Amino acid sequence: MADDFLIVGITLPAADVEGEATRIVELLASGAVDRMHLRKPDAGESELRKLLDAIPLEYHSRLSLHDAPWLTEEYPAVGFHLNSRYPGGVSAAMLSRSCHSLDEVAASGPELDYVTLSPVYDSISKPGYRGAGFAGNQPILSLRKVVALGGVTPGRFGELKREGFSGAAMLGYLWNPQRSVADIAYEIKCKRKFQ
Numbered sequence: 001m002a003d004d005f006l007i008v009g010i011t012l013p014a015a016d017v018e019g020e021a022t023r024i025v026e027l028l029a030s031g032a033v034d035r036m037h038l039r040k041p042d043a044g045e046s047e048l049r050k051l052l053d054a055i056p057l058e059y060h061s062r063l064s065l066h067d068a069p070w071l072t073e074e075y076p077a078v079g080f081h082l083n084s085r086y087p088g089g090v091s092a093a094m095l096s097r098s099c100h101s102l103d104e105v106a107a108s109g110p111e112l113d114y115v116t117l118s119p120v121y122d123s124i125s126k127p128g129y130r131g132a133g134f135a136g137n138q139p140i141l142s143l144r145k146v147v148a149l150g151g152v153t154p155g156r157f158g159e160l161k162r163e164g165f166s167g168a169a170m171l172g173y174l175w176n177p178q179r180s181v182a183d184i185a186y187e188i189k190c191k192r193k194f195q
Contacts, residue, residue, distance in 0.1 A: 005157065005192060006114065006167030008147055009033040009174050015043035021054035023181060027174065028059050030185035032192075037081055037169070039066040052078065064096060079113075096147075105146055114145035116169050120160075121151025154191035 009027055011020065027033040036059075040048055045068050052075055055063065064079035065071060069090040072080055079094030080086070099105045099115045108115050147167040148160045160168055174184060 004166070005161060006145070006147055007032065007034050007188060007192065008116070008149075008167060008169035009036045010039050010149075010169055010171040011037065012171070012175050013039060013041055015040060015047045021051060023175075024055060025059060026181040027185065028062055030181065030189075032185035032188035033174070034167075035062050035064060035079075037064045037066060039081070039171075041067060041085070043067065045071070049074075061093065064092075064094060081116075082112075099146075106143060108144060112144070114147050114166065116147045116149040117165075118148070118169075119150025120148040120165075121156065154187045157191045 009024070011017070011024070024036050028036060038048065038051060040051070043051075048065065048068050048071060052060070052063070052071070057077070060075055060077040061079075063077075064081045066081045066083055067085060069080050069086050069092070072078055072090070072092040077093055079096065080090045080092035082088060082090060082095065082097040084098070094113050095111055097108055097112050097115045099108065099117050100119075102117075105115055105117055145166040146164075147169050148156075148165045149169040149171075151172075152160070152168045152170050153173050157168055176184075
């Protein structure tokens with residue numbers, strides 16, 4: 001991690017995305033993204049296993065699954081992100097959770113390494129998914145490591161840090177087919193360093 005502001009990437013939900021494993025490895029290897037969440041609600045166990053097998057073992061400790069928690073036994077370095085489909089009862093190398101309100105953040109247990117709070121801004125990847133803001137809530141955000149999700153771009157890192165967030169999670173920004181990984185990584189690292 002370049003600093004204590006955690007950068008989390010999230011995959012596209014489709015089961016089979018061309019060149020996905022390569023892009024994940026490039027984003028992690030660049031140092032721009034600290035963790036990658038494999039959020040694949042449309043994928044079966046075999047597709048998740050295929051994606052995990054395509055990513056070198058050296059990066060597994062920087063991955064978190066959103067589905068098929070039993071795969072963390074087969075891939076013990078991989079973390080798990082609790083959500084509405086799998087709200088608890090999961091043991092993994094790293095645990096995080098989806099939160100959609102400040103009350104959920106405050107109620108999150110101490111076993112979690114961090115939580116995501118969304119939607120902070122209007123979503124890039126889900127048209128019509130409106131941001132809730134959460135501005136001015138530093139006392140609640142300081143209770144634990146809270147990663148902002150929803151409409152996040154590197155240009156918003158400074159604002160998120162000032163508001164008390166511990167990191168940023170991005171989906172739509174990372175998977176823009178018009179942008180190279182090198183350009184995305186450069187912008188993330190610049191905005192992270194100078195905000």
